[in-house]
Amino acid sequence: MHEITRRLVEFWRLTRGVEGTVPLHAPLFQGNESAYVQDCIATGWVSSVGAYVDRFEAMLAGITGAGFAVATVNGTAALEMCLRLAGVGPGDEVVVPSLTFVATANAVGHCGASCRFVDVAEDTLGLDPARLDDHLARHGGRPIKAVVVMHTFGHPADLDALAEICARHGVTLIEDAAESLGSLYKGRHTGNHGLLAALSFNGNKIVTTGGGGAILTSDAELARRAKHLTTTAKVPHPYRFDHDEVGWNYRLPNLNAALGCAQLEALDEYVGRKRRLTEGYADLFAGLDGARLFRETPESRSNYWLNALLLDRPDAALVGRVIEQAAAAAIQCRPVWTPMHRLPMYRDCPRDDLPVTEAIADRLINLPSSPVEWQGTAGREGGG
Ligand SMILES: Cc1ncc(COP(=O)(O)O)c(C=O)c1O
DSSP states (O other): OOHHHHHHHIIIIIISOOOSOBOSSOOOOOSSHHHHHHHHHHHTOOSSOSHHHHHHHHHHHHHHOOSEEEEESOHHHHHHHHHHHTTOOTTOEEEEESSSOHHHHHHHHHTTOEEEEEOBOTTTSSBOHHHHHHHHHHOOSSOEEEEEEEOGGGOOOOHHHHHHHHHHHTOEEEEEOTTOTTOEETTEETTOSSSEEEEEOBTTSSSOOBSOEEEEESOHHHHHHHHHHHBTTBOOOSSOOOBSSOOOBOBOOHHHHHHHHHHHHTHHHHHHHHHHHHHHHHHHHTTOTTEEEOOOOTTEEOOOSSEEEEESSOOHHHHHHHHHHHHHTTBOOEEOOOOGGGSTTTTTSOBOOOHHHHHHHTTEEEEOOOOOOOOSOTTOOOOO
């Protein structure tokens, strides 16, 4: 067994006494989830309008400091809407990192636009400001409509630098903050640094609505439009069904929002638990030869959504071996996503050199990161 796997097994089985499967990321429901969902069922308010949707949006606006939050059916729909609201349409080009979950690129495609891939920085795993600046300066073709930054595994990208570069080049900045609810950049919540941002509440995120997402913005008119477009562009009226343009049925149902309200009540606690787990991993891997735990930058406070171990050198075979050995011990690890420029549908998109992305793809192992409080008591594990 490789030393990395040996330490992981020791950590989960001996130090923490966990007996069952250790999931990569399991949701945790231990507050008002049942009560709020039951309330929807009892009152019949289960669908796309209801008090929990309003409450969920108000809670999100408060937590993130964004002026407005508009809840959607998932994070991909939220990101697509952010792009559409920024004016991205057929034939446009949008800069995105290649190191991301496929939804970032898909949202661009759903608008009829196409991606340009730029490399990430080694210290944040988010878009590299210097490379973005260079890319925008050198680009001589059709104007680039937007830049989407993604906060990888919850770690904020270098937002001040990226925002300044986008402003200087006259390009709209959008944040894919799907993974970074609870993460701060220079004391300010992610999702506040561009025109619009998208959140996800998929079952594997720090808090979940089952499936869900949200659009964040500080612009009241954009928020009004986001709500209108995601509600089939229905003109508000007590009984008439008038729609003034082609809209989308992207609103989050009340049932999901109810779950989300209860989950948001626990967000601070979950961030604390995740950060304590990261400290545990830091101790575990201290002094390990050939690999290190990925840590937040000094200006960030990460939610550590998914912990990541980075090999010093690319070694796809070793990444695979550790993941398989851990799986044999019922400990779920995983490699980073296949970079977008290697996927068949995005292979032909224009791209910069991507040396960091290429290397990270064969260096990174995600570690179990559920927000369960692992006390070292036997048998407590996250399920899933
Ligand atoms: C970076 C990133 N972007 C977008 C999404 C899309 O969110 P959803 O799964 O809610 O559509 C996710 C997560 O699933 C994600 O991790």
